[in-house]
Amino acid sequence: MATATPAVDERIAQTSTLTRLLKRPEIGALVAAIVLFAFFALTTDAFATASGASTWLRGASTIGIMAVAVALLMIGGEFDLSAGAITGFTGLVVGILTTEYGLNVWAAMLVSLALALLVGMINGILVMKTGLPSFIVTLGTFFVLQGIDLAGTKALIGQVAIQGMSNVPFYDSAKSVFGRTIQIGDLNLYVSVLWWIAVTVVATWILMRTRVGNWIFAVGGAQQSARQVGVPVFATKVGLFMGTAFAGWLVGMLLLFSTSTVQSNTGVGQEFIYIICAVVGGCLLTGGYGSAIGAALGALIYGMANQGIVYSGWDNNWLRAFLGAMLLGAVLLNEWVRKRAEAAR
């Protein structure tokens, strides 16, 4: 046995940057995103233009913020099916409190945030205390939220969508944070894209460079082992559910202030899209492995496919078939990567 430890081990010196890159969980999504971009850029006229990019980036951004949060949760070994409904719920709370009850828009946003975090906390505590699969627990909160969104909104304002939002005092100050667009050359960039990038950067920092990131991988990979070495499993998981709820609130605000309205069914049905994006980005369904950048790329793929299909003049229901095929491909790829990572060399 060698006892000296040279600074660079001769046996790993040969590993090229390319080989290292190929081991990253998000590599599949990166390749798919490039291929998809090239395909639509070559086959359609509108896709690779500034206005085209503005549209598909916008579509990808709100999905992307949620996909990144859901990816963190999935790496931590849990699902959140209420993640879609919460985006509508938070927007509706702000809309109703301001238009119907005249509350200051910033105060309403704080109330909405507190409620969202509460929902996340309830999800987390229920999952951890009961030991039930998060799939079932959050399916429950999903339906509760959906019911509140639809019936509660109708009961309080007699309609199914928020109206008159843009006349609310201080609406413009909130819009400048969540709903504005920024002109960069020809590109009309929605501010949600910047939020998407910020969320991805912060999530990646947390995952790869902080203690909490270590804990997230550990609770998803082997919860019992994590507990034995002193990882605060309960706090980590509840925190992840609250993180997803926070992302839901952020997206709710972005949707509300960019369109100045929100429907009572907003976000419903999107929860699986988030999961698909996270899986396409390299997250394992079983937890313990994945990447935030990958989930952001997964959302980019979704956004590009969504708009590219429209530009190509195809029936946009093909999007569903495309997503399903992507999901299956990604799951198979991820399983293969995981087996290689776990198997002895």
Added chain:
Amino acid sequence: MSDQKTVEETTTSEPAARGTVVVEVRDIGKRYGNIIALSDVSTQVKAGEVTCVLGDNGAGKSTFIKILAGAHQHSDGELLVDGEACTFSSPREALDAGIATVYQDLAVVPLMPVWRNFFLGSEIRTGVGPFKRLDIDAMKKITKDELAAMGIDLRDVEQPIGTLSGGERQCVAIARAVYFGARVLILDEPTAALGVKQSGVVLKYIAKARERGLGVVFITHNPHHAFPVGDRFMLLRRGKSIGDYPKSELTLEDLTSMMAGGAELESLAHELQSIMGEDSDVAAEMVAEAEST
């Protein structure tokens, strides 16, 4: 060894001088209601020595470890750490007293890199406030150095720990316990699930831990694994101690025969012979073993 210096600097507690008794149990016992799981067990764990606890399944080995590890409290007798009687009310307390337990499942996360596993739950951080981050370089270096000091030379501490062999994983768990200040290491059947070669590797690391001045409690049911590395042997059968011997008073044959219970082994060997036939290898081996005792 050039690495030894950094290792000693980073180890949190100094091991006691070789040969001093770190942990001693006197007539210790454990009752669950009216069930006596363990009774009248006495032995010592000295710094720089390996105390082997041998016994067949159900002999009370797990109860014994759990008392030392703080998972259970003894109901009879005394547990002395550094000469003072004490009772651990939680695994954390045992850990704070420098007694670390490496369980069979090792408490590792297979998909995480070796260095992240090594520091899981006790990460080293650098920076201030919200920018407090993992000190990745330091942790990688310490992991590599600590493993090298145990004689494990890893290609890359970035590889998932699941890619290591069972023996190597066991060794990472041991190295981790040592680094985080263990003076006494309890190893729960570390060779049970391993093949011959891997078991040999683990035995080597047990010897290495002893060399570094740790007291080791090595639980096993295999006298062939215990004898080469052990300095003291405590045998359990049906919840009772059937002997506590230093190595000088014992041969491997004595140990094997006591483990199986000489007479019992002999009758089992003959029974096996009548079932499997005279020329069966297993039966012949057992008869030879029984006769040699």
